Amino acid sequence: MKAFFYGAALQWKLDIRNKTLLLNCYLIPLVFFAIMGGIFTSVMPQAKDTLIQSMTIFGVTMGALIGVPPSLVEIYSSDVKKVYQANGVPLWFGFVLVNLSAFVHLFMMSIILYFVAPRMFDVVLPKQPGVYFLCLAVFILVSLSVAGMIGLAVKDQTKTSMVSILIFLPSIMLSGIMFPVALLPKAFEHAGKIFPATWGYKLMIENIQHRQDLFALLLILAIASVLCAVLLRKISR
Amino acid sequence: MNTAIQIKNLKKQYGNQSVLNGISFEVKQGEIFALLGGNGAGKTTTLECMEGLKKYESGTIQVNGTVGIQLQSASLPKHIKAKEAIQLFAKWNKAQIDDKILANFGINRFAEKQYHQLSTRQKRRLHLVLALLRNPDILFLDEPTAGLDLEGRASLHEQIRQLKAKGVTIILASHDMAEVECLCDRIAILNKGNLAFVGTLEQLHQTVSKQYCITITTNRKTEHYPSEHISETLLPLLAQYQAQGIEVLDIQVNRGSLEQHFIKFAKEA
Missing domain, CATH: 3.30.160 (Double Stranded RNA Binding Domain)
Known part of the structure; x- marks a missing residue:
């Protein structure tokens, strides 16, 4: 257990030293929030009701899908993996630590956004903060599981970036955070349902009133977790 | 002399291609044993099967003792510091960090440097220290001096001799014949997945010429x-x-x- 906690703290430090993750988990989401928050609330005053949720969905999706896979590729598609194996460290160790650290970073970014948004744009805070943060935790977990799949399945840093962007862009565009999903063609509306961002946004606005959103996220989490386990097993051979 | 490692009829395939065709040999406790062979001869595969890092189709490998492994191509996350890597692997293996070993390998001089800032020589030393953390009875070294300058090689050779003097069995894969000649007690030559020779250097001289x-x-x-x-x-x-x-x-x-x-x-x- 000591090794696990030491590893978790170390991974946290490594992520801080790794500027790319900080950029994807903090700087870009918060700068996007500062700019788009101003635009959204000016153009559509009703956006004040959902700005925290929509910007959080953007930030978490970006941090997870763009920030995490490269860290996993660094371990699993390189000689780092062999060094872990050679020194008796199980392969799940790196995967869990990277995701745990990213979870904490993304949660912190979301908390910053939660407290800054009302002061900057006079937006409405979620009515039930406890439930809101619970929903946020579920959404981060699901987003990380999808990011984990990308990081384990794709073996190359350049390809990883491409795949991440290919999943990130439709996640954001079809999730309803930029414009109402009802305005999209039906096919796009349905396509958006395969991404966690769509369900996460609904869940964080509706605060578990609609169990369907939570179940959809848990289903994605279950599928992604099984696939991650299969990929880890394959990698360890 | 007791047996540290015994390999019997080891076979390994990658897809349809046979890489090891049923090789058998023994490594005795306390000796430095070299695996030689050209590219594709099967020496790294043999080593990785012995280390438990690769599965094999058939045959048996019996390893008597704790194992330390220094890989030919090894890496760590680029932002991890040398001392953090040592602490991480020591904690995971519940091993005590031996300050003498750190001093011997000059780790203290670059303990605060991040992995991507280390020279090839420092990386080799760090990986060797990681391999020694579990206080192994058997140490696998795959091309340990590749990429090192003359001074680095001489220093590493001295450290390998010191480990042998402590009774550690060392299995070495190398392309460097001079290194093998000056360090090893016995050698095995692999050729296209077959064992072409096992014995002392003297026996090789007698056999060949x-x-x-x-x-x-x-x-x-x-x-x-x-x-x-x-x-x-x-x-x-x-x-x-x-x-x-x-x-x-x-x-x-x-x-x-x-x-x-x-x-x-x-x-x-």
Whole structure:
């Protein structure tokens, strides 16, 4: 257990030293929030009701899908993996630590956004903060599981970036955070349902009133977790 | 001498391609044992099967003792500091960090540096220290001096000798024949997945070539004489030189280097 906690703290430090993750988990989401928050609330005053949720969905999706896979590729598609194996460290160790650290970073970014948004744009805070943060935790977990799949399945840093962007862009565009999903063609509306961002946004606005959103996220989490386990097993051979 | 590792009829395939065709050999406790072979001969695969990092189709590998592994191509996350890597692996293996080992390998001089800032030599040292954390009875070294300068090689050779003196069994895969010649007690030569030779260097010399090359330098010229029995060739020659009033300046008897024997052996095999 000591090794696990030491590893978790170390991974946290490594992520801080790794500027790319900080950029994807903090700087870009918060700068996007500062700019788009101003635009959204000016153009559509009703956006004040959902700005925290929509910007959080953007930030978490970006941090997870763009920030995490490269860290996993660094371990699993390189000689780092062999060094872990050679020194008796199980392969799940790196995967869990990277995701745990990213979870904490993304949660912190979301908390910053939660407290800054009302002061900057006079937006409405979620009515039930406890439930809101619970929903946020579920959404981060699901987003990380999808990011984990990308990081384990794709073996190359350049390809990883491409795949991440290919999943990130439709996640954001079809999730309803930029414009109402009802305005999209039906096919796009349905396509958006395969991404966690769509369900996460609904869940964080509706605060578990609609169990369907939570179940959809848990289903994605279950599928992604099984696939991650299969990929880890394959990698360890 | 007890057996540290026993391999029997080891077979390994990648897809349809056979990489190891049923090799068998033993490594004795406390010896430095080298695995030699050209590219694709199967030495890294053999090593990784012995280390437990690769699965194999059939055969048995019995390893008697704790194992430390230094890989040929090893890496760590680029932002991890040397001391953090040592602490992480020590904690995971519930191992005590031996300050003497850190001092011997000069780790303290670069303990605060991040992995991507380390030189090849420092990386090799760090990986060797990681391999030694579990206080292994058996140490696997795959191309340990590749990429090192002369000073780095000499220093690493000295450390390998010290480990042997402590009773650690060392299995070494190397392309460097001079390194093998100066460090190893016994060698195994692999050729296209087959074991071509196992034994001491002396046995290899005897197996490959019984012929010596005598080089005599006189005040007139240098001449080479092939010979199977040194005294039978050398004594008449010296008598002849003396009779002709030729002054002998230097005599060298050469049995050929390991490298020459290895190339010849690999070709014949």
